[in-house]
Amino acid sequence: MPPTEEPNTIRAARMAMATRFEIVLHGERRDWLQSIAEEALDEIEKLDAKLSLYNPSSQIARVNRQAAIAPVRVDPLLFDLLERCLRLSTYTQGAFDITMGPLIKCWGFMKGTGEAPSESAIEHAMQVVGRQHVQLDRNNYSVQFDREGVMLDLGAVGKGYALECAAEIIRDYELESAILHGGTSTICAIGTPPEDDAWHIAIIKPEKDPAFPYYVASDDSSPDFTQEDLLTSVPLKDQSLSVSAVWGKSFQTDNRTFGHVINGRTGQPAHGQWMAGLVCNNTTDTDALSTAMLVDGLKAMPAIQSLYPDSKWLLVEQGEQETDYTTHLEGLEPGTDHSDEASPKET
Numbered sequence: 001m002p003p004t005e006e007p008n009t010i011r012a013a014r015m016a017m018a019t020r021f022e023i024v025l026h027g028e029r030r031d032w033l034q035s036i037a038e039e040a041l042d043e044i045e046k047l048d049a050k051l052s053l054y055n056p057s058s059q060i061a062r063v064n065r066q067a068a069i070a071p072v073r074v075d076p077l078l079f080d081l082l083e084r085c086l087r088l089s090t091y092t093q094g095a096f097d098i099t100m101g102p103l104i105k106c107w108g109f110m111k112g113t114g115e116a117p118s119e120s121a122i123e124h125a126m127q128v129v130g131r132q133h134v135q136l137d138r139n140n141y142s143v144q145f146d147r148e149g150v151m152l153d154l155g156a157v158g159k160g161y162a163l164e165c166a167a168e169i170i171r172d173y174e175l176e177s178a179i180l181h182g183g184t185s186t187i188c189a190i191g192t193p194p195e196d197d198a199w200h201i202a203i204i205k206p207e208k209d210p211a212f213p214y215y216v217a218s219d220d221s222s223p224d225f226t227q228e229d230l231l232t233s234v235p236l237k238d239q240s241l242s243v244s245a246v247w248g249k250s251f252q253t254d255n256r257t258f259g260h261v262i263n264g265r266t267g268q269p270a271h272g273q274w275m276a277g278l279v280c281n282n283t284t285d286t287d288a289l290s291t292a293m294l295v296d297g298l299k300a301m302p303a304i305q306s307l308y309p310d311s312k313w314l315l316v317e318q319g320e321q322e323t324d325y326t327t328h329l330e331g332l333e334p335g336t337d338h339s340d341e342a343s344p345k346e347t
Contacts, residue, residue, distance in 0.1 A: 008028065008029065012034065014041040016047075016048040017048050017155075017159055019183035021180070021182050021183075022180070023037045023040055023041065023170075023178065023179075026177035026194055040166035041166070043162075048162070050078060051078075051158045051162075053101065060154060063152060064152055067143050067144050067145040068148045068149070071137060073140060073141055074143060081284075082152075084284065085288065086131050086134065089131045092303055094130065094264055095263070096157075096292040097264045099129050099130055099131060099134060099264070100262050101151030102126075102128050102149060102150075103267055114249060114250060114258055114260065116253060116258070122268075125267065127149070128147060128150045128151070129264045156288060157291075158287075159185070159287055160240070160283045160284040160285070161287070163181070163188045164284050167188045171190065175190065175191075177192060177194060178191065185242060185245075186241070186286065187242075188240045188283045189237060189240070199235070200233055200234070201241055203230070203277065204229050204230065205231045227335065228335070231314070231316070232314055232329060234279060240280065240286045241277060241279045242286035243275060243290060244294040245259070246258075246261065246269070246273070263295050270295045273317055275316040276291075276294040277293075277315075289307075293315060297317060298317075301315075311330075313329075313332075314327065314328065314330075315327070316328075
């Protein structure tokens with residue numbers, strides 16, 4: 001450990017996985033903290049190169065090109081992640097599914113904001129969607145598809161996994177106060193901030209700012225929301241929070257918002273929920289399971305709570321009009337802020 005000095009705070013950020021990752025560290029020496037933050041961000045960047053289907057040299061891109069022809073070997077860490085994803089897909093009965101690539105592409109979300117496809121295009125894409133098309137061989141750490149056109153897309157889990165790996169680096173240095181986020185939609189909290197009992201995360205009501213429904217609480221800027229704007233405030237200590245919403249990549253037609261989270265069992269964008277959030281002690285799983293919640297709503301909760309009985313969660317169900325919704329909270333308080341000093345930071 002470095003010599004004891006007065007506590008310091010550093011912030012470091014980097015673009016990866018088409019979003020902004022940020023790390024806040026508290027400790028005893030700024031140069032030491034900065035080097036830890038850079039090492040953690042380097043790991044996120046390495047994972048982006050490994051997991052991105054848009055990078056033709058990534059392992060996932062190679063699997064997508066070759067696994068229908070012959071088994072493709074991947075490194076053990078990626079193999080473990082794929083096994084984990086397929087287990088989560090089984091637990092959620094397909095509400096979370098890493099084979100959604102053909103449908104995401106079909107709906108125009110892979111390289112754009114989306115557009116409605118034909119029914120025949122949806123039917124064609126659905127023929128190559130589903131975890132049953134992916135075979136994993138642990139003896140050889142290989143991946144094989146049972147037909148042409150299957151495509152792995154780790155977009156619904158990649159940020160959570162990257163943050164989990166970065167947090168492991170930070171914990172290896174025995175830091176006791178840190179928070180990491182990817183695009184503010186997934187957060188990993190280590191310990192608590194100085195002179196506080198938790199990291200407090202503000203989630204804003206959908207009607208207040210639907211393009212950015214999720215904020216990271218900080219104490220270094222003036223608030224731009226009021227107490228009445230809060231949907232809930234989430235305290236985190238050695239826990240993770242992920243929020244999925246229909247906003248972001250989306251388009252509107254016939255008075256309906258179509259988001260980029262697709263239900264692979266229907267071929268249609270998730271409908272019925274505006275927003276879903278999950279708190280538990282695993283960042284990868286919060287990322288994946290919040291997606292399942294957005295797809296299946298309250299029907300997803302028994303399976304999730306069997307995996308994480310102590311989890312906290314929120315679900316915002318759509319009403320008949322876009323301004324109408326119903327909020328369900330488990331283990332969280334409605335519209336309560338931790339202190340008047342808490343303020344949001346939008347990324």
